[in-house]
Amino acid sequence: MTDIMISRRELRLAETVARQLINAFIRRKLTPAFSDFLVTHLAGVTMLIAVIDTAKLGDHSPYTNPDLLHQLSTDLGGMSVRLSNHSGIRLVILLSPLPKLPHKVNFPVDAPRGRLAIGDSYTGQPVLLDWAQTTHLAVLGNTGSGKSIFLQSLVAQAIRDDMQLLLSDIDQTTFGMLENHPNLAAPIATSPQAALGLIEQALAECDRRAELFKNLPERPQKLSEYNALAVKAHIDPLPRMVVVLDEASTVITALGGAKGAMGQALATLGWRGRKFGEHFIFAAQEFTKDIVGPVRDQVGLTLCFRVRNGQMAERMGCKGAERIPENRPGLAISDRHGPIQTYFVEHSHLGQPQNLFSTMSDLEHSLFSLALSEGGKLPASKVQEWGRISEWQARRMMETWALKGWLAKDSIRDNAFCITPKMQVLLSNHQTAQTGSNRSQTGIKPSQTN
Numbered sequence: 001m002t003d004i005m006i007s008r009r010e011l012r013l014a015e016t017v018a019r020q021l022i023n024a025f026i027r028r029k030l031t032p033a034f035s036d037f038l039v040t041h042l043a044g045v046t047m048l049i050a051v052i053d054t055a056k057l058g059d060h061s062p063y064t065n066p067d068l069l070h071q072l073s074t075d076l077g078g079m080s081v082r083l084s085n086h087s088g089i090r091l092v093i094l095l096s097p098l099p100k101l102p103h104k105v106n107f108p109v110d111a112p113r114g115r116l117a118i119g120d121s122y123t124g125q126p127v128l129l130d131w132a133q134t135t136h137l138a139v140l141g142n143t144g145s146g147k148s149i150f151l152q153s154l155v156a157q158a159i160r161d162d163m164q165l166l167l168s169d170i171d172q173t174t175f176g177m178l179e180n181h182p183n184l185a186a187p188i189a190t191s192p193q194a195a196l197g198l199i200e201q202a203l204a205e206c207d208r209r210a211e212l213f214k215n216l217p218e219r220p221q222k223l224s225e226y227n228a229l230a231v232k233a234h235i236d237p238l239p240r241m242v243v244v245l246d247e248a249s250t251v252i253t254a255l256g257g258a259k260g261a262m263g264q265a266l267a268t269l270g271w272r273g274r275k276f277g278e279h280f281i282f283a284a285q286e287f288t289k290d291i292v293g294p295v296r297d298q299v300g301l302t303l304c305f306r307v308r309n310g311q312m313a314e315r316m317g318c319k320g321a322e323r324i325p326e327n328r329p330g331l332a333i334s335d336r337h338g339p340i341q342t343y344f345v346e347h348s349h350l351g352q353p354q355n356l357f358s359t360m361s362d363l364e365h366s367l368f369s370l371a372l373s374e375g376g377k378l379p380a381s382k383v384q385e386w387g388r389i390s391e392w393q394a395r396r397m398m399e400t401w402a403l404k405g406w407l408a409k410d411s412i413r414d415n416a417f418c419i420t421p422k423m424q425v426l427l428s429n430h431q432t433a434q435t436g437s438n439r440s441q442t443g444i445k446p447s448q449t450n
């Protein structure tokens with residue numbers, strides 16, 4: 001597949017690169033199961049897409065390993081080799097220089113639910129991740145490079161998707177506005193010891209979930225399987241859980257390094273968490289020598305903002321992150337998707353991350369619709385029962401909704417709230433938005449390179 005934007009020179013280059021790629025696979029004892037080579041031009045860049053026929057492969061993992069991308073790039077004389085976000089395995093090799101990414105991209109309000117939008121890639125399209133595939137994330141960057149804003153955008157999406165949160169914020173500069181948020185499974189940790197407590201809590205949750213998994217005769221192997229069975233069996237589905245460790249190096253070092261209590265607990269959570277829908281995010285200015293290897297082995301994606309240490313960026317598969325200019329906060333190199341301009345979120349939105357999104361969550365929608373059908377009243381006891389949360393958490397949640405103008409205090413009963421006219425409008429809009437997005441009118445599409 002070619003088009004008129006592609007020059008003869010680029011076509012010749014594509015042929016050479018395709019041959020080199022086959023040879024590189026053979027040299028590395030990998031099956032060169034390419035079913036197609038496509039040359040395409042997208043968002044100002046010409047690229048060669050090498051489609052791998054996954055039916056001809058045994059284990060897929062050697063073909064999607066960030067190390068392989070790195071090695072292939074070396075084999076191709078430093079050309080950028082990426083993995084496409086498309087299903088199956090497609091390698092993308094850039095044949096022309098990258099176009100410049102914008103300095104600032106606001107978080108897209110119509111980012112799809114249930115996935116993680118991390119930023120715009122060089123194709124100008126959002127990079128969307130699946131939690132189940134990504135498992136854990138590493139985020140690196142010097143001071144002022146954009147880590148906190150990125151973590152906030154991530155946590156805001158986790159809240160939108162009704163996930164549970166365990167947050168550690170030693171400097172108290174990243175998550176302050178989320179103190180007492182109802183999605184928190186524990187108070188925000190502000191000391192290494194408290195951070196260790198969070199990891200232990202996450203491990204205890206793995207044990208609890210393991211028991212629940214065992215109770216089902218079908219023996220589910222992952223969270224999505226458990227939840228599908230739970231719905232059929234009329235038992236409660238389990239939310240995903242995100243553990244965010246800002247200043248991770250400081251915390252791990254304070255507790256004895258990779259071999260200390262924290263290092264060990266994290267290693268256990270790394271492999272146990274996958275099955276039970278528990279994900280962790282390590283963020284740090286740098287990883288010390290003893291933890292860079294273990295971190296690298298655990299995570300499905302690394303995002304490097306501007307870093308001092310080029311060697312470390314390279315070891316994490318994010319070569320070139322040391323060359324990101326100081327005046328480009330939010331620009332990062334990822335090991336799987338190349339350069340990404342991560343999304344900017346306004347500080348004022350963060351206390352109430354739901355404000356970032358155009359619609360309320362599906363669970364909120366079902367609760368409010370139910371309340372509306374029952375005369376518009378919403379007692380705290382109902383919210384408590386619905387969210388399986390304490391009365392205190394339910395009241396805080398209702399106060400948050402009241403601040404957003406979704407609910408108003410019932411003048412007769414002190415403990416109850418009523419649905420506002422604004423909420424009634426939102427409920428009908430939500431319905432329309434849902435139908436609209438089914439027809440894919442949301443304007444945001446999964447990042448694809450063809």
Ligand SMILES: Nc1ncnc2c1ncn2[C@@H]1O[C@H](COP(=O)(O)OP(=O)(O)OP(=O)(O)O)[C@@H](O)[C@H]1O
Binds near residue numbers: 105142145149
């Ligand atoms: N995605 C982005 N787009 C545009 N500007 C950004 C972005 N992220 C961060 N910035 C700018 O950079 C500043 C610093 O970002 P941030 O606080 O996230 O850095 P940090 O890496 O967490 O630093 P530290 O290690 O000191 O905590 C922000 O106040 C903002 O002005």
Ligand SMILES: [Mg+2]
Binds near residue numbers: 147148149173174
């Ligand atoms: Mg920060």
